[in-house]
Amino acid sequence: MKKGSVKVTPWKVSGKIDYERLIREFGVEKLNDKTLERIKKYTKELHFMLRRKIFFAHRDLNWLLDEFGKGNKFFLYTGCGPSGPIHLGHLGIWIFTKWLQDVFDAELWFQFTDDEKFLFKKKSYNEIKKWTYENMLDVIALGFDPKKTHFLIDTKHAGLLYPEAIKFAKKITFSTIKSAFGFTNNRNIGEIFYTAMQAVPAIIPSVLKKKKIPCLIPLAIDQDPHFRLARDIYPNLGYYKPAIIHSIFLPPLIGVNGKMSSSDTAASILTIDPPKEVERKIKKYAFSGGKDTTKEHRKKGGNPDVDVSFQYLKMFFEPDDKKLKQIEDDYRNGKMLTSELKEYLIKKINAFLSEHQKKREKAKNEIDKFIYKEK
């Protein structure tokens, strides 16, 4: 999607995003209450990211649930492009994916697209390698089950991925890539080929077990174009089309447009930020929906819909619906000040990060358990 200053591609998200329009333009389905009810049948509770429509769209989720109902279990596939430190914007998808792993007892194939980041960024191979290692720690820290989780690192597992990727590549022309991603002739040939590598993990378990296995991909909607292309190809190669569940973006601190990005560390809260840094960033950068003066705020109230601190609570840090509603009401009617809202968020983030950082340290001894070993 690219119109005026709004842009949503796998490599660039900017401008004020109209998710309703994205649904139409990408041709995905809105996640409706009927489908949510079907999920709830299996999970008892709905994750707050479902209740609050943080995951708001899908492809073939009803088919996936049909199959699951028949005893045809699915596996999960998601990933990370390792080009910098992990920030809060990355974590939402993965936290939700971990929940899916737990409630559906699902295998997870987690792709680290180090080739992508090397090819698309002005960064050295070794720098990307370093970030791959660092990013793996954050993923492990979220508590995935090592027995059911397999890390695929594109360069390390190229022996497994490349032979499958060329089967997709053979069916995708440069014309198609141009229109899907807006590439020009000046793109490098690795960038042009790359989408084939991203298509592959959705079939890897089927390749390894020599049978068709359903796949569910949780992702932020900017990654959808990769699969929009590839989904036409999966059945031709003898596999199911993967189902997809799409999330909105966690906004950058400076405002509710675009998505939090690891190349702009000032606008992002990193998982390795110490408490003081979190406090500084929220206080300095988090865009406020409050009024200019306390007096005015008390009188007219704030606007939680554009307030980044409130949005972070909603999307991530306040799973309790009642509490969130209370905060929303208090803020909207002026009872709660921006400074109070920020304090609340800072405490929440720091409590989370304090735990996360401990687990991240421990993860250094657990990496081997997660990296897929070819038989």
Place this chain on the structure above:
Amino acid sequence: MKKGSVKVTPWKVSGKIDYERLIREFGVEKLNDKTLERIKKYTKELHFMLRRKIFFAHRDLNWLLDEFGKGNKFFLYTGCGPSGPIHLGHLGIWIFTKWLQDVFDAELWFQFTDDEKFLFKKKSYNEIKKWTYENMLDVIALGFDPKKTHFLIDTKHAGLLYPEAIKFAKKITFSTIKSAFGFTNNRNIGEIFYTAMQAVPAIIPSVLKKKKIPCLIPLAIDQDPHFRLARDIYPNLGYYKPAIIHSIFLPPLIGVNGKMSSSDTAASILTIDPPKEVERKIKKYAFSGGKDTTKEHRKKGGNPDVDVSFQYLKMFFEPDDKKLKQIEDDYRNGKMLTSELKEYLIKKINAFLSEHQKKREKAKNEIDKFIYKEK
């Protein structure tokens, strides 16, 4: 090179090839007597393919010999695109490469570009796999030293090749590929990426041993564009530019234009052809430089320059210069008839193939010794 009906790209050679023009257009150096003398210093004898300028051009061969003189040994890299049966046109390069291996005591890295053939041909992955196996037998049958010869199969060794290929790919745009290979936007993204995979074996020993090692690539000149592109990149990645030695093409039976091709089996003699089939093909198809009647031939003589049978003797089957000269003279002055020339060639080919086919059978038990094993 593409002008009128003449075309020389890695995937298409047709028309009457002007090798002098190819030298200018590709920007390679003519292999002159001074360089041949330098080679002879090390090899005592010059291979007849050098004496007869079957290998007629090069890049950086003098630099390679300088390095060799200083004790800096080179390795060899050549390959095979496995899309069909091996014919005589394939063997020249490899026979010469084996000679280089012997006289220079050189390691050989031999690439089977199964990904290329899968991506460029309307053939299935399994069919290409079959041809890879079949073609390996022919290569082994030529007598390469298994201790010094390493087969790289692109899909099998993608774990080794792909991480290096993306380093080349990052420096090559689609614009460059378009002009180097004449590709349009309708090419598939695997075809577009592929040249990066072909660039890699020229550095693999340097990658594995973590030091710069000179490389010599014997190839038919149609493959040069791959390396013309990649040679600019090798030094940027910290490696030597590979040296190259270029051969002309063994013509198809039907005439001295173009090159023998495995997709046109009528015009090719296959390594698995039985003696009767060789006889039939030569008698039926081998373009003759003789006159229409015996009487006229006796009187005016034949033209060995366009006579395919004579060319095969010159390029492949009559290493003895004196004998070849005798045949040339006899044919030119009408003493030797086309039928006699063909009989002579048929005997030569069948003697060669009889041995080759025995060794090819034996090779079935030797494949494992040749396939590179990653440590």
